[in-house]
Amino acid sequence: MRPKFVLALFLSAVLASGVVLYLKQYLGLGKLAPMPAAPESATLVTAAAPKTVISTVLSSNAVSEPAPVPAAPPARPLTEEQRQGVVDAEVERLQQLSMKDDPASLSNILADLTNPEKEVRDAAIEAAKEFGSSNAIPTLKAVAMNTADTEEQIALLEAASFLAVPEMDFNTPAPVRTPEQIQARNERDARRRSKMQQGLPNSESQSPNQGQSANQ
């Protein structure tokens, strides 16, 4: 009986030691709590976070133990209305970017050429044309080569061709005209004006959101 008891006690002790070693090695129990993160890294982490989050994180730096990281909630599939809202917002963003001139805006536009949503990709092609930089040509061609949709491929290549054409230059000197040429030109303008008079919608109506009217 006594050797059996000693053996059981010994095995229990070995098992308990094993558990303690395992917990030390893999779960970090018994170790000292990690030092708070350096101020630089804290700034980097919180730079893009909202102010409320920043204050929370900064105050947590004073505590010796790191804050527990909450598990991310499972992503819910968007409803059709929500999905369309996201698409509309991205299209609007692209249209705003297209009116700028900086390289970062062009990069953001070109990134959306491979967006999963076709509506966004189409808007990105138009935005690239509106942005008006020939720097977009290689990307447009490269994306076209990797696109299975024929219509989209054509649109991408047409956009690349469009950007290869020089933009209209307001400083180009106009050619000198002979009196006959001026006469012919005036007649052509008159024909077009006549067309406009025939089809001109009622221009008396005013938009209800008008403020300081400056009509002529």
Place this chain on the structure above:
Amino acid sequence: MKMTKILLCAVVVGAMAFTAKQASAFPLALKTESGTMNLTGTYGPLGDPSLTSNKIAKVSYNLKKVLACITNELQLRGTNSTTPLNYTFMYDPYTQICFLTNADGYFVNLTSSNIATVFLDDVVTSFKGSGNGGSEKDLINVELWIHNVRPPQSEISVQFDAFGPGTISASENGNTGIAKMTITEKGIGFTDFNNSDEGIITGSTFTFTGTGTPGENQLPFSIYWWNVLD
């Protein structure tokens, strides 16, 4: 006396309904416009022995260029010497007016100023739904004509006349009553730049889009267009 009051009330209610319909508007913002101008600068006379060859000049334009011409023209006319930075080119398909505007009340009617006109010539329609929400998808022939505008540093006016087939997409949320509408064009056009004798636009495209609360019987737009605008 009682009958007079009833008639008076009926007149007032009728006038209010009419005013509400007149006031209802659905302005759409011009979000994109681009194309390639193909120009013959000068034709020259018949039988000129010095004319042995000619090339088509090609230049591209986009919405930035178009807006630069429009705002410069307004400045030259003295219509708005201080165009605000955050203005938008709008078109209301119900009133058929093009205008520049912003959130602070700035407004210039470009149609009555003889600068911009949209012609909606033909519409074939498909739609589903009712007054409780629905959607519409039409094929159209449409034209956006920007004309009589002088580019910056130039005294010679330019024209961007883009026309061709396009689409109208509209949808109305039955719960909110808010509708979204988009008008697009992909076609060709006429242009006149830098005193050119002739000019053709290839690859013309423009997009108007916006949201609003349409008035009674204003959707489907195609039905309104057929009965009221065409």
